[in-house]
Amino acid sequence: MLGSLSEADDAVQEAWLRLHRTDTSGVENLAGWLTTVVARLCLNQLRTREHRREDPLEVRIPDPVVSRADGVDPEQEALLADSVGLALLVVLDALAPAERLAFVLHDMFAVPFDEIAPLIERSAAATRQLASRARRRVRGRAPAPDPDLARQRKVVDAFFAAARDGDFEALVTVLDPDVVLRSDGGAGARHTVVLHGARTVAAQALTFGQLAPYVRPALVNGAAGVVVVAQGRPLSVMAFTVTDGQAVAIDVLADPARLHRLDLAVLDR
Numbered sequence: 001m002l003g004s005l006s007e008a009d010d011a012v013q014e015a016w017l018r019l020h021r022t023d024t025s026g027v028e029n030l031a032g033w034l035t036t037v038v039a040r041l042c043l044n045q046l047r048t049r050e051h052r053r054e055d056p057l058e059v060r061i062p063d064p065v066v067s068r069a070d071g072v073d074p075e076q077e078a079l080l081a082d083s084v085g086l087a088l089l090v091v092l093d094a095l096a097p098a099e100r101l102a103f104v105l106h107d108m109f110a111v112p113f114d115e116i117a118p119l120i121e122r123s124a125a126a127t128r129q130l131a132s133r134a135r136r137r138v139r140g141r142a143p144a145p146d147p148d149l150a151r152q153r154k155v156v157d158a159f160f161a162a163a164r165d166g167d168f169e170a171l172v173t174v175l176d177p178d179v180v181l182r183s184d185g186g187a188g189a190r191h192t193v194v195l196h197g198a199r200t201v202a203a204q205a206l207t208f209g210q211l212a213p214y215v216r217p218a219l220v221n222g223a224a225g226v227v228v229v230a231q232g233r234p235l236s237v238m239a240f241t242v243t244d245g246q247a248v249a250i251d252v253l254a255d256p257a258r259l260h261r262l263d264l265a266v267l268d269r
Helices: 003-020 030-052 074-081 086-093 097-109 114-120 126-141 149-165 168-174 198-216 257-260
Strands: 067-068 175-183 193-196 215-220 223-230 231-242 246-253
Touching: 003 030, 003 114, 030 097, 030 114, 030 168, 074 231, 086 097, 086 246, 097 126, 097 149, 114 126, 126 193, 149 168, 149 198, 149 231, 149 246, 168 198, 175 198, 193 198, 198 215, 198 223, 198 231, 215 231, 231 257
Parallel strands: 175 246
Antiparallel strands: 067 215, 175 193, 215 223, 223 231, 231 246
């Protein structure tokens, strides 16, 4: 809902505190009550974020969930199970708060529209329209990834092999013609860019060849990706969305401050 691990933790903690301050003896559906509380907290946070306009960047990559490439760390299994791809989270960030709430609650958690409507102070019919509009935007900009991790990894490995060898045409081959590369280097960073098209992205990817010795395979939000680590310091997290044997989206978090806050020790376990 929020695309931020710290804000999600805050919302859950606040919901827990409210639960303990409230007499819920008359609540018939406690799970529904908690869903409503957390949804309202998230909606308030999204509206506050929108009002502050705290993310003036051309693109902001949400917090990634990073796990080992050869298997999920047991401590992160629950977190990873509820995560969605970074490409989808980027699209969700572009939705209005009410649209985002309606889409996430209905399409991802099967909450009925008549239960969502009071949260956003709309009718059930208007809420349905918001979710439908959000769904169209998501489908158009966040393709569903290949469910086979081995096929995903094959494309990611081919991408870095071509970058290492300086093979431009091989890079173009593993990229969808309409691929988008989004890189978030943090506020004021010159590396915050959005690139479109296979040949444009391939030209940029040639510069990744020098990073090849520092690339560590990982799962990023449950999909094949990499973490670039040099001298024990993370330089970037790269998430790939792979469909039909080609990368359709590459999302890069290169903001030093946010990378520092990520728990990347899981890669060494």
